[in-house]
């Protein structure tokens with residue numbers, strides 16, 4: 320008797336696995352306007368669309384409680400969901416929170432987690448309207464689902480980028496990843512010598528970017544006020560390069576970005592150097608920045624030119640095979656997307 324086939328998940332990777340799931344799914348309801356493949360699903364609701372998304376955080380994979388306080392974990396898990404609604408150009412309204420907890424956690428620990436969740440709900444003006452609670456054999460699992468909405472036609476997909484559109488990013492990139500390196504180093508130092516005080520003060524910005532990311536709803540509101548509707552948009556959870564690959568694939572276009580335009584915070588840059596990391600690689604592949612990456616038409620450039628927190632980093636080209644980074648030296652190199660490797 321032959322053994323049934325067994326294919327390692329690592330042979331597909333996270334995105335290959337999602338593609339495989341997506342290819343086996345058929346949408347049956349005409350109200351399901353967009354299924355798998357964007358930052359949120361899009362559901363017909365008359366004059367509006369409902370945006371629906373979910374994100375799971377697993378202890379030991381997405382966070383380590385040795386350096387992630389539970390309040391921050393609660394806040395971050397809401398913020399990363401809000402970020403997916405922002406990436407669709409929508410307004411977040413409700414969340415549902417499902418938790419799996421082992422008996423290692425106390426009531427006070429769960430209070431702390433929900434304190435962070437409540438703080439994020441207040442900041443992003445969303446309501447916690449339900450959830451689920453279960454025991455877990457393997458640490459803490461936190462799954463948040465979010466519902467947002469916008470006027471029909473106002474939603475922005477990963478698929479709308481067109482030749483000559485200008486590529487924009489908000490804020491600065493790489494700091495969350497660099498902050499993670501700081502936290503991991505401090506944990507090692509602490510484990511080696513528990514009397515050592517963590518040296519976090521001088522790395523406050525990067526550590527804050529890792530522990531307390533902000534979803535960029537401010538940008539969504541400002542773009543609306545300025546009368547700019549991006550042609551495509553995605554939030555930066557896996558790293559700039561990886562998200563650019565999604566825009567390229569979904570829009571069927573090429574990408575040309577410029578190394579010297581990539582925004583990197585000065586303290587993040589210095590910390591990267593201290594850790595013997597290349598700051599540009601951190602910005603391109605670090606992930607967890609939860610900034611917005613979007614494209615705009617050339618005629619909208621003027622409206623965003625003076626915006627202090629939006630940077631033009633390149634433009635869209637017609638050939639989807641061309642995904643390049645123009646180096647400061649003028650050399651043109653292929654863009655590589657590492658993203659996060661979980662499997």
Ligand code: ADP
Pocket residue numbers: 337340354355356357358359360373374403556557
């Ligand atoms: P994001 O980084 O924006 O949260 P992901 O990379 O997690 O997006 O997911 C990409 C797309 O794949 C989304 O549309 C998401 O809903 C879908 N997806 C991810 N995992 C699954 C799954 N297990 N089943 C169905 N759809 C999934």
Ligand code: MG
Pocket residue numbers: 357358402403406553554555556
């Ligand atoms: Mg996303």
